[in-house]
């Protein structure tokens with residue numbers, strides 16, 4: 001997607017063919033900085049610190065991390081070490097773990113001399129697959145927005161979203177925002193209510209940045225306002241991304257998603273989840289089995305932003321000595337999800353069985 005008129009992806013192989021560059025998302029929207037990853041340790045650090053974040057993007061970053069490691073040492077021990085290193089970065093998004101399992105299956109049987117080349121090919125292929133998947137999610141999801149616009153000619157379609165599941169959460173184009181971009185680009189009037197998404201503020205900092213760059217009207221709201229907004233501001237639908245979906249449709253996504261889904265249900269507003277179908281974890285029967293990442297309490301007790309002099313700074317916002325509980329995700333029960341927007345179409349949990357054929 002574009003930033004100030006220039007096309008970008010969130011991650012790319014450098015021209016030298018053996019390092020990878022990313023956009024440092026911890027500094028957006030105030031500072032645009034590119035960071036070069038030269039090793040698996042760099043990739044792991046970028047994932048843990050959320051310089052790169054978003055389920056599909058951390059999966060692709062991990063794939064490149066494996067390739068970077070094997071470039072210097074492609075032994076069995078080195079392969080197992082880099083898989084363990086990257087598996088340990090963040091637990092909830094299945095895309096990271098699915099990608100590493102896929103890489104393990106491909107690379108373990110190979111002669112060590114072939115692993116680095118094949119690992120890089122896999123990372124590059126997964127990056128291109130992600131973009132194609134997201135474009136297909138956009139097309140299928142735009143059908144929903146188009147139908148609402150057709151039912152209500154002449155008025156704007158109001159959409160609520162949470163966190164950032166735009167192109168910054170993927171390699172490009174996004175998941176939850178992909179249908180919004182597609183509808184906007186074909187001339188449908190859309191407006192997005194953007195939950196700021198405490199504590200890391202992916203909504204206020206990243207989704208608002210994306211939508212602004214693309215010219216999509218939007219309004220940032222406090223997370224606690226989403227119920228009031230849905231109830232009083234004519235929201236037509238809610239769309240979020242996700243990090244892991246159990247077989248029954250229970251959905252792990254950014255903390256606060258469950259509250260948004262409850263408000264949508266109470267006001268008979270359809271709540272959709274957009275995802276690459278490989279985000280469905282068929283090994284889990286229900287959402288209680290999904291591991292929820294708990295992050296450093298300091299993310300809750302302070303906020304970072306630009307101070308009066310324009311410098312990036314962190315400000316304490318809680319009483320001295322206060323403790324904080326910082327779950328990074330919650331689980332929305334399947335009963336609150338109208339449908340799942342995937343690259344294969346609009347699915348219900350009953351359809352997930354067809355995904356098993358793919359995974360086989």
Ligand SMILES: CSC[C@H]1O[C@H](OP(=O)(O)O)[C@H](O)[C@@H]1O
Nearest residue numbers: 053054055165169241242253254
């Ligand atoms: C395109 S999926 C994005 C998904 O990932 C986010 O989590 P985080 O920013 O902590 O990586 C959030 O759950 C989004 O819905």
